[in-house]
Amino acid sequence: MAGIPYTEALSRYQIAAPRPLRDSSLAVADLLEQFHPDYLKNSTVELKVGANKGDRCHRDLARILQSDSRIDDLALAGVEVLETDVLVIGGGGAGCTAAITAAEQGVEVMLATKLKLGDSNTVMAEGGIQASIEPSDTPQMHYDDTLRAGHHLSDKALVELLAMSGPEVVRWLIQQGMQFEVNKYGDLLTRKPGGASAPRVVYYRDYTGLEMMRVLRESVRNCKVVVREFSPVVDLLSDESGHCAGAVLSNLSMDAYTVVRARQVILASGGIGRLHLNQFPTSNHFGATGDGLVLAYRLGAKLRDLDSFQYHPTGMAYPCHMMGSLITEGVRSAGVQILNALGERFVEELNPRDHVAAAIIRECAEGRGVLTEKGVGVWLDTPTLERQQPGIFERRFPKLVQRGKQGSVDPRQIPMLIYPTLHYQNGGVVIDVNGQSTVPGLYCVGEVSGGIHGRNRLMGNALLELVVFGRRAALHAAANLRRSGYHRVSLEHLSNMRRELMRLGEDMTYKGPQLFPDYANFDNDPDYRDLNYRIILGELGARIRKLVST
């Protein structure tokens, strides 16, 4: 790829006042079509089985949707069987919100998650959460902005609820004990997300997700929710009428399964970044491998927008070991400029994400990018921002300053090199206003669901969505527990899909859901020592104290 090498480009770079915008010479639609990764040739295929048969789907996602299960009925003979009213799958923001809300209704709740409770995309969120609370803003504007950013493909009923519920969600979070930034009179501070018509994002430093997750996790631990950590779900269970009737949990050494029979199941397993679609780096947490889509699809749930993903414009491109890490959109909201290797401004920074990402990819593809040993990128002109608003990084973006130290790039002195990073799954499981999928007994909330963001999401709408629909699903599920008790559960639905795949001569060697990215080497791990020989806490404390004292 052509471009200017890092050191040379850096020596050319200068702090400067606002720069003029170069004319784009390409209409937005053409820019997206030519440069956005969703439109890459051969990146999508047609699904051959299931509720979305015939629909376009990203190649790598199709592979896991049409994969063979990791288990069969035999694997379940004689295993531990547990029962609960509501089973929540996933310990991120959506799962915790649903678990807390269901438990408040007095029903039995179990929450199973892949790794530690709170290890999720939620804890990593930086920018904030949308709620129309400023006098210059209205829920209608929030609604309109969301639809426009999503290219008018969103489900309008869902977006209406989203926009109307924003203020109530912020109130609920404060009542859970979450802090937000306020001014000296105690009013919430807001900032303007890319693609919005008014300031609308409330936040806590650049640690909004950390603050939110800390509080929700503590809330879960403080209500009567049974929590199973390190228990990835490998398949859902169905009953004779095709209802979702529970799930199969595994342990990390894949040698012991647990069947959980549940009257209602709420799936909140998050996104897909760690599938590294189109070989992009990602901002997502380690367990974001799209498992929920696979689980729901096998049970017959309808999905949507399987060829639409969000590539966040400001992923780190240098230093290389931090490739893909997110730089919050808050920095763009604060007025930072984006420059190519020649020092030119080429895109309106606060345009919607897909537009800015495509513009960056274009600069790099056309030889105006900065080359590193592993890739390419453009400048995020942070030193100029610091010059214009002294102290802003220390005050508002401590996490970024911290991260800069770790990579020996102080954003106040040296511009950060950025390139789009795989960030969010725009589509997902089709849901109604109560978070119900097309399969009875199965609710889907948070990033795993689809329909709210159309083909592009606005900053701050994901955190909002997960509380709005996490709560609605839990209330609806708790109020509509099936009376007849637990049903005969089975993996019948898997056999049907398996038969169909064999008939089509599909390759059945690949087992899903993926659970962890390939480079973690999970399936080759014969015994998982740490959890098998779990160090008991007391002993650990003693060891730490001994080491500290020496």
Place this chain on the structure above:
Amino acid sequence: MVKKMVSAKINGHAVTAPDSMNIIQAYWHAGFPRISGVGCLEGVCGSCRVMVRRVDSGKVTAELACQTMIEEGMQVQFLSFQTPKQHTYRLADFKNSWDVQSQFFDIFPEVSHCRHCGGCDVVCPKDIDVENGVGLAAMGRFREAGELFVECVMCNLCKSGCPEQIAPNQVGLFARRVTAYFHIRPSNLINRLEAIRRGEFRITR
């Protein structure tokens, strides 16, 4: 930008990797599986706790593996443990903010036994002023105490390091939560909630 290869020991395994990698990346690079002590890979989920001994100083420190670059001669041990049992309390049970201080000691009685030994400060990978935070909370200065725990990732290392079994991180989180619960009352939010309740905002599709 020249890569240097370094050799280190992780969980007893000899590992060679470029020095531009963090501990988790280096372990993967050398072909070892690693799942349980991994999470966000950005230093906010608190899963990848490790103990690290460096050759030059010989000092042992507790750190987050995803935030620590691999170095020549480094010895690393992952600390995977289940989340310890913790105190439970419900904010909704606090009827009156005047009573929070007395209830605090009902919930966290061991806080009054703090030895000011600084064990928690030493192990905290986020360099939080933990001991001071516990002290401030004990004096009922919850807002101030909570401010110290802004960057706490709830890794529980401070708890495992405390000889009195105090959970300083939970104390810090308690301090933060009561501050929000009782003192954040933004008028812009409340005005909007009222207006919505009165039906002043409708959405036309």
